[in-house]
Amino acid sequence: MEQIKERHERELVLNLGPQHPSTHGVLRLKIEVEGETVIKCTPYVGYLHRGTEKLAEGMTYLQALPLTDRLDYVSSMTNNIGYCLAVEKLFGIEAPIRAKYIRTMIAEMTRISSHLLWLGTHALDLGAMTVFLYAFREREWILDLFETLCGARLTVSYPRIGGVRNDVSQEFIDSLYEFTNIFPSKVGEYETLIDKNRIWLMRTKGVGVISAEEAINWSLSGATLRGCGVNYDIRKKHPYDAYDLVEFDVPIGLNGDVYDRYLCRMEELRQSNRIIRQCIEKLPKGAILAPDAPKFTLPPKDKVLDNMETLIHHFTLITKGPMTAPKGEVYCCTEVPKGELGFYMVSDGTGKPYRMRIRSPSFVHVSALPALCEGGMIADVIANIGTIDVVLGECDR
C-alpha cells in the first residue's frame, strides 16, 4: 500500500513530440505530470529553424519576398502582403486602389483556408474525425482558386512591392463569387457537427482559460486574444489595404476558453466571406502596380518580350538590384489568420535590408502555452495546442 502511495506522489516526465500528429509540426513539449494533472510544461522549439532573417540580409528587397511564403506555409498570401506593406512603408509608396482590393480579397481567402485547416485538425485532435473531411472540401476550392490566380497553391508569392503580380481573371471572379454564395451554409454545416456536440463541449468549455489581462501581458494576438474579450484587431484599429473601405464585424469572446476561441474563429469565417463579397462587388478598375513600383518590381513578362525599355528595365533590376531604400526603420504589422505578424525592416540606404525582423504570432503563442496548460489535465494539452493555432514554420522561422 505504501509503495503505491509513493508511486502516486512521484512526478512523471512525459515527452510530447517533436514527432507527434497533434503538435501540428515539430513542437516538443516536456510535460511533468502528477497523475493526470500537468504541473509543469516546457515547450522546445527550433526544429524548423531555417534562418530566414539571416538569409534576407543577403538578398535584395525583391528577392526576399519568397522567403516569407515559407513562414506560415498554410497562409502564405498574408505573409507576402505583410512583407510588401512593410517594404512599401519603408520606401514610402502606396499600392493602387485595385491592387488594394485584390489584396484584401486574397488575404481573406487565405484566412478562410487557414481557419478551415485549423478547424479540421483541431477537431481531429479532439476526436471529431468528420469535420476534417468537410473542412478540407472547401479549402480545396480556395487552393484551386489560388492556382487559377497565380499557378501555385501554397507558396504563392503573388503580391508584389507596390501592388500584385497579375490581374484577376473573370473566371476567377466568377468562381469566387459562387464560393461566397455557398460558403455561409457550409459554415453552418460544420457547426451542426460540433457546435452542440456533448463531447466537443466537454473537451473545450472551461479548458485553457486565460484572462484578458493575462493574455495582453503574454502579448497574445489574433483570435486567441479576442477570445478573451479584448477588442484588438489590426484590420480595424490600423486599417491597411482596403479594410477601411469594407464593412465587417470583429467577433469577441467572453470566457477566454478553447470554446470561445473556437466560436470567434467560426464567426471570422463568415466575416471573411462578407469581406470577399464586398471586394468583388466594389472591385474598381485601374492599374495593379503603383506608378513608381517598377523601380522595385519586375515588369510583366509579356511586355518584356516586345518592349525595349521594359527589357532594359528588367535587365537592370536583375543585375543591379532595385533602387536603394531610404535610411531608416519601420515596423509594419498586419492581422494574419494566426494573429499579429510584424515586419521590422531596418535599411542602411542600400538595396538590401540591413535587418529583417519577423515578429511571428505563433512564436509568442507557443511561449504562452505553459500558462494555458499548467494546472489542467494532460488530455487538455492537445486542446490547448490546437486552440492557439500554431504553425511551427512561422514559430521557428
Add this chain to the structure above:
Amino acid sequence: MEPHSVAERIREYFPEEVLSIEDFRDETTVTVKKESIYNICKFLKESSFLSMDFLRDVTALDWLGRKSLRYEVIYHIYSIKNECMIRLKVPVSDDDLYVDSVSTIWKGANWHERECYDMFGIVFSSHPDLRRILMPEDWEGYPLRKDYPAEGPQEEWRGFKEVLKKAEEYAKYEWNR
C-alpha cells in the same frame, strides 16, 4: 494619442536618460540609456495615462563597424487603449553585453529575450530562464551577428555528427539489409 507625445512624456519624466528622439514614417524612436530601460518600461506600463500594456517585440541590431556601441536592443511597445506604438532603443557596447530583463513587466518578453540572447549573445540579467531557444543548446557563436557567416560555421555541429554516428550504428538492424 500621437507617438511623439508619448516620447515627449518619457523625456519629461526621465530627462537625464533619454538620448534622442527620432521620427520616421509616423513612427517615433526613443533612444534611452541602458541602465534606465527597466524603469522606463515599468513607467510606460503602469502609467494609467499612457498604459502601454502590449509588448509587441523585443529584438536587437548589430552595427558592426558602423557605430561606436555595437549593439542596439529594440522594444516595440503598444497601447491597446490609446492605439499607439513607440519604439525604445538601448545601445549596448561589445564589452558589456548585460541589459536588464523586462520579462517581469511583460511575460511575453521572456521568449523574445531568449531569442535575442540566442541570436546576438546579449545577456538579459535577472531573466528567469535564459537559454538558447532556436539553436541547439550547445551551439557555438551567435548567428545574427554581422561577423557570423550566412552559410554557417566551417565545422559541422557536434550534435549532427552524433546523429550520423548513431544512424550508422542502427543501420545494421534494418530489415532490408
